Amino acid sequence: MSIILLLISISLIVAIGFLIAFIWAVKSGQYEDDYTPSIRVLFDDDPLDKD
């Protein structure tokens, strides 16, 4: 049965990891503007940057 305890604690750690990731995402402002990035992603990297 101890294997279950181990698995449970691993699953809990993973879940806490996701919770922290979510809190970080909110904190860094990813939920403040959910429209502009959808436009921004379509811009090509400018070829002029290379020279």
Place this chain on the structure above:
Amino acid sequence: MVYTILSENGLENFYRLNEKAGISQKAIRKQKYDFLDDELTISRLIDFKDDNIMKIAFYIPAIHCSSCLWLLENLQRINNNVLSVRVDFLQKSVAIGFNYNELTLKSLVELLASIGYPPHIILNDLEKKHQKPELDKSLYYKLGLAGFAFGNIMLFSFPEYLGLSSDHDQGLTRVFSYLNLALIIPVLAYSGKDYFHSAWQGLKQKHLNIDVPVSLGILALFLRSVYEILTHIGPGYLDSLSGLIFFLLIGKWFQQKTFAQISFDRDFKSYFPIACTVLKEESELQLTLDKLQVGDIVMIRHGELVPADAVLIEGEAKMDYSFVTGESTLSDKHQNDLIYAGGRQMGGIICLRIIKTVSNSYLTQLWNDQAFKKENQNGRTSIIADRIAKLFTIIILLVSFASLFYWLPKDIPTAINAFTAVLIIACPCAVALSIPFTFGNVLRILAMKGIYLRNTDVIERISNIKHIVFDKTGTITNIRSSQLIYSGYSLTTKEEQLIYSLSRHSTHPLSRQIEKKYKHFQALDISEFIEEKGKGISGFIDGHLVRIGSQEFIGDVGDEDSLSNKGINIEVDGKLKGFYLQKNAYRKGLNSLIKNLSKKYRLSLITGDNNQEHETLKSYFVNTTEILFDQKPMDKLSYIRNLQAENINVAMIGDGLNDSGALKQSNVGIVISENTSNFTPSCDVIMDARQFSKLMNLMDYSKDSVRIVISAYFIALLYNIVGLSFAVQGLLSPVIAAILMPLSSVTIVLIGITASTYMAKKHHFL
């Protein structure tokens, strides 16, 4: 010019990205941004500053396409002192970080203006440091935590659901229970604290709100579970508890939809510029408006706003009060005339002497009225939910105590079991979910059609409206499209043809309108055509002398009564025929809208105009309608207040700053706007003018939505009766609770969303 700046910096891509990129721009006046040299003004505008870097956010209305975004975010290539640029497309705002030792704020703004993105710096910005609305992130945190706990507690409860917790792994079951307990405590303490807080606040004011029975349910669930877990009699109901809080928070989040591009709380400060040019001892100064004093001489250029009530001392003023009064005709002002704040100068440069400070001006005085002082006069509470809450709480307490006292003499554990079970199962989570999901869905559907509601409470308030008050200009008339109304001796077809033939030779907008009106005629040849710019035109057509123009142009004809000083006079062969008056056209569908509305509501029309159009209005409105003319903004406000004193729920439908008081005072203030991203005064509903004819549908839809919520309550009640029948017998097991509670919640949510979508179709919103 913009192209030059762009190509010098290798940004030609701008024109490749979007064919519509670029809009024509006006030249910028050199001293326009001089007020940005003032240290104090700068410090009040910026968000952040250290030794090198300054951060500021601008509102730039010109942002309209993906190229704008691209260009602005590449600003550092035009000037390398710009360090970072971040655009928020929907809010049309740009956050810029720059090195202020190398690049002053003024030159930054001038740079933006030179590439066609002049920031809109308004009086409100000066105060934003005190009231900057921070996005409430805590709801996301609460939601995240509750979701995390809900998922894990469900996982740990699985053995229980499947009946796997046999005797030999008692230890494991107990570990799971304690883990659940550890998970639920932060959820209760953080995610659920708003419910306890709100319930406590309600109780302190001797008022039972919906959060009271909800908190009661949450507490009962928690305490019962703790007791079961600690005494090892069972696993508790922690899965139901965390699920409940999670669903409630989702409802809250769904309801909280805000429209980034729309602001409901603007006042005159969002309309006025931040500074104006003041003449002091022969020099021009840029002063911020709050420093403006009585007696100051201000200079107003073409297109600028008059910031405070003033007297004209130099120049000829052509004031556009369209925003204040909704009247689009320019009014001429001469020396020593009083000019009210809010007018826009449409001629050359004028000089004014300020006679009242900005906050004491005629227009802005409205905001000193108490209607603007009470914040949230109608509160944030839902009337239906409140009524249900009262009923619910009383019934729950009765049933729970009844079952407690019934069992107490026979069996004490069963008595406690039944008592808590009633509190748990009767927890009105379905009620608490029905409003957010149903009304939240309604809000979204309406927004797709260009009708924006401030929040979900507005739906309920609309459904209680008994009396509708209309403003005239700009509300039931369209200030963008006008028509010509002729009055005088009737014109023959021949004469109309003559007028058409003459007017088509002039480019004056009024001539063009006459031409448009008679475009079905064939043009006749004309000789000796004369045009006096801005005054009138004349010519010989088919042997007739036709003259069209202002009073001044036509001259003395000895028939003063029929000569109009506002209209376009018509003279054929030396005889005055009559005049055309430009009138705003009534909105499409007004007739049928009024007819339909008058069946269910009392209507009033209240306007700042004179009674010139009384007869026309009468033909639109039914006899029972009260029509009031020459009403000042303050009169409009008190009219609403008087109606409310008789306990009538009033909706005000208006458009301009002059309706602000009435809009604020009314139970539901509806603003009709030609362009929803433009300025609109503070209100509850912003309606796209094209949707004006759907006002009746909006009223009906709101009523139906309220009906949906009430019928959802009945269904929730049925579930509760089933649950209660288990509960009073002390037979409520965690599994039944875990099934019944989510089931009823999901049913309510589904009913709310499907029914409100169906009703939207019925009322032609989808």
